Amino acid sequence: MKYLGFILANLGRNKLRSALTGGAIMLAVVLVCLLLTMPAGLNAILDHAASNTRISVHNKAGIVYAMPYAFTRKVRQVDGVAAAVSSTWFGGAFEEAGRVTFPNFAVEVEHIGAVYPDYPIAAEQLADFQRYRDGAIVGRQTMRKYGWRIGQRVTLRSTVWPVTLDFRIVGEIANDRAPHFWFNREYLDQALKAMGRPGLTIAGMIWVRAADPNRVNAIMREIDDMSRNSEAETACETEKSFLSNFFGSLQGFVTIILIVTALVALCIVFIAANTASMGVRERAGEIAVLKAIGFGRRVIFGTLLAEAAALSVVAGGTGVLVTIGLTKLLQTFATWNDTLGPLGSFIVTVPVLVDGIFLSVFVGMLAGVVPSYGAARKPVVESLHEVF
Amino acid sequence: MDAPSTAGAAPPIIVIRNVSRRYVRGVDDVHALENVSLSIPTGHFVAFMGPSGSGKSTLLNLVSGIDRPNQGDVMVAGAALNDLTEDDLAHWRARHVGLIFQFFNLIPVLTARDNVALPLLLTHLSKAERRERAETALRVVGLDERMDHYPRTLSGGEQQRVAIARAIVTDPDLIVADEPTGDLDARNAEAILGLLRQLKHDFGKTVIMVTHDPRALRFVDDAYHLDKGILLEGEDAERAAAAILMAAGGGAAAAGARLGR
Numbered sequence: 231m232k233y234l235g236f237i238l239a240n241l242g243r244n245k246l247r248s249a250l251t252g253g254a255i256m257l258a259v260v261l262v263c264l265l266l267t268m269p270a271g272l273n274a275i276l277d278h279a280a281s282n283t284r285i286s287v288h289n290k291a292g293i294v295y296a297m298p299y300a301f302t303r304k305v306r307q308v309d310g311v312a313a314a315v316s317s318t319w320f321g322g323a324f325e326e327a328g329r330v331t332f333p334n335f336a337v338e339v340e341h342i343g344a345v346y347p348d349y350p351i352a353a354e355q356l357a358d359f360q361r362y363r364d365g366a367i368v369g370r371q372t373m374r375k376y377g378w379r380i381g382q383r384v385t386l387r388s389t390v391w392p393v394t395l396d397f398r399i400v401g402e403i404a405n406d407r408a409p410h411f412w413f414n415r416e417y418l419d420q421a422l423k424a425m426g427r428p429g430l431t432i433a434g435m436i437w438v439r440a441a442d443p444n445r446v447n448a449i450m451r452e453i454d455d456m457s458r459n460s461e462a463e464t465a466c467e468t469e470k471s472f473l474s475n476f477f478g479s480l481q482g483f484v485t486i487i488l489i490v491t492a493l494v495a496l497c498i499v500f501i502a503a504n505t506a507s508m509g510v511r512e513r514a515g516e517i518a519v520l521k522a523i524g525f526g527r528r529v530i531f532g533t534l535l536a537e538a539a540a541l542s543v544v545a546g547g548t549g550v551l552v553t554i555g556l557t558k559l560l561q562t563f564a565t566w567n568d569t570l571g572p573l574g575s576f577i578v579t580v581p582v583l584v585d586g587i588f589l590s591v592f593v594g595m596l597a598g599v600v601p602s603y604g605a606a607r608k609p610v611v612e613s614l615h616e617v618f
Numbered sequence: 619m620d621a622p623s624t625a626g627a628a629p630p631i632i633v634i635r636n637v638s639r640r641y642v643r644g645v646d647d648v649h650a651l652e653n654v655s656l657s658i659p660t661g662h663f664v665a666f667m668g669p670s671g672s673g674k675s676t677l678l679n680l681v682s683g684i685d686r687p688n689q690g691d692v693m694v695a696g697a698a699l700n701d702l703t704e705d706d707l708a709h710w711r712a713r714h715v716g717l718i719f720q721f722f723n724l725i726p727v728l729t730a731r732d733n734v735a736l737p738l739l740l741t742h743l744s745k746a747e748r749r750e751r752a753e754t755a756l757r758v759v760g761l762d763e764r765m766d767h768y769p770r771t772l773s774g775g776e777q778q779r780v781a782i783a784r785a786i787v788t789d790p791d792l793i794v795a796d797e798p799t800g801d802l803d804a805r806n807a808e809a810i811l812g813l814l815r816q817l818k819h820d821f822g823k824t825v826i827m828v829t830h831d832p833r834a835l836r837f838v839d840d841a842y843h844l845d846k847g848i849l850l851e852g853e854d855a856e857r858a859a860a861a862i863l864m865a866a867g868g869g870a871a872a873a874g875a876r877l878g879r
Contacts, residue, residue: 232745236728236736239728240727242727243726243727515723516725519717519719519723520736522682522684522711523711523712523716523736523784524709524710524712524713524737524740525708526705526708526709527704528705529740609704610684610704610708611679611684614679
């Protein structure tokens with residue numbers, strides 16, 4: 231600590247250069263933290279959205295292949311299953327949008343609440359969902375997008391089934407990120423039968439809630455065993471795994487983000503190392519004098535390295551604070567304006583902040599170590615000869 | 619005229635025996651010092667003089683533990699410097715040697731007080747003790763009014779006084795000055811030489827100085843003359859001293875006695 235004043239005084243010797251170098255490191259930390267929030271945000275969304283007791287059951291051949299609807303009842307009888315609901319893709323296009331712009335599914339209204347107890351849906355709205363055959367529960371994100379409100383009627387034209395259905399919005403999933411549109415599967419079943427078709431005999435997916443998280447793996451095994459050698463073998467996976475796979479295309483994007491992050495960090499190491507080298511070179515005379523008056527190699531190395539590290543840590547800490555402020559600002563903008571919605575996904579988690587601080591320390595140490603070592607290891611007489 | 623003798627004087631603080639120092643500079647093998655032997659009593663003010671390339675700075679570096687000889691022994695303040703490692707030498711210099719340079723070499727971002735306190739960072743003294751000692755040293759050199767000034771706001775003479783304060787703040791056995799008046803005007807040069815002599819008189823310090831400045835002869839106890847790496851003795855030393863005085867425009871008579879001891 232006794233060298234702190236000396237180190238800080240040296241940092242202030244060329245204020246503009248220190249400020250510019252610190253600014254570069256700070257911006258790099260902001261950039262890296264923002265980039266890292268994307269995978270971190272994705273994980274946070276998955277952690278938030280995915281329950282550790284919910285299981286996805288779908289056709290082993292892929293989620294576009296259906297399963298017999300009757301299989302849902304069998305699944306409910308599996309030991310440890312608290313609830314199960316079938317969910318069938320409707321592919322409904324909102325007439326004003328002209329295409330499918332949000333996910334909409336035919337579900338069993340009497341089971342949906344039991345499978346998604348963690349979804350913020352009012353009890354009376356769930357009751358209305360069961361009461362009205364044409365009722366629909368819609369995620370807040372979609373409600374906001376189209377300016378819908380509870381009680382409003384909307385019409386969806388299916389791109390999968392030969393029907394166009396009129397719905398009454400009876401409830402809302404009070405979650406800013408929820409785009410879902412759920413409606414009664416019997417409504418679709420009856421509409422199909424009214425057209426002389428056999429009705430809705432399939433289930434696109436079955437969502438299961440296990441009573442005990444420790445039983446999840448056993449339940450998944452039992453369900454898959456139950457469907458083995460049938461015409462629709464199933465593949466069970468946890469909700470998080472399912473969502474993660476569903477967003478699998480993002481993994482490549484995440485990899486690119488991480489590569490860019492590493493390159494940004496490397497660039498900053500070079501910038502900081504250049505600054506540290508210039509600083510050491512400019513002060514070669516002073517360093518020689520310090521050695522001559524008795525500053526040992528360890529002290530010289532330590533103080534020079536501490537200078538680089540101190541600048542980087544201060545810049546990194548500022549960068550982290552700026553990141554927090556910036557993401558809060560982006561989230562606020564995203565709330566005001568739906569077109570900025572993706573910006574709201576910048577979620578600064580504690581690990582991201584730790585990564586930012588770690589990066590700045592790493593940059594400081596790496597940038598400082600070579601010039602500091604070079605200055606320290608040279609014998610005092612050589613140092614003096616070079617400058618005097 | 620013989621080289622300065624130490625007969626009847628205080629015990630030697632510096633004993634140099636058969637010291638040689640050679641450098642390789644490019645393709646040249648430079649013989650900076652050749653078989654030099656001398657001893658300097660404690661509490662003396664001594665000058666190493668000679669033309670550029672004579673080896674006086676090399677001798678100063680050996681005496682102050684900055685450099686090591688290729689051959690011979692250097693004993694200073696009871697320590698055999700040849701036996702010490704680079705780190706040990708740094709530690710030894712911090713405790714036993716105060717260094718003064720021609721161009722002052724103060725740290726521009728530190729005040730006079732902080733510059734003086736710099737060597738004390740290597741001690742176990744508290745911040746308050748370091749501050750107190752630095753202020754005392756600045757008072758000794760007459761700069762008690764300029765403690766909070768940065769080097770750029772001080773004159774050359776004042777900067778050299780700060781450098782002297784930095785050299786004495788650890789209360790070293792030996793003060794070593796390399797051309798301390800080389801970058802000063804006549805008035806400041808005399809003042810600095812007087813201050814170095816005062817350190818010897820008032821505090822009993824041994825002061826070793828490399829200089830071209832003939833004025834130094836009026837202040838020092840002994841002057842050693844070197845030429846081409848060889849310590850001059852007898853008539854050679856006398857001729858070298860006379861040449862310095864002639865070049866300076868006289869004063870030989872005033873300085874002759876000193877050189878003749």
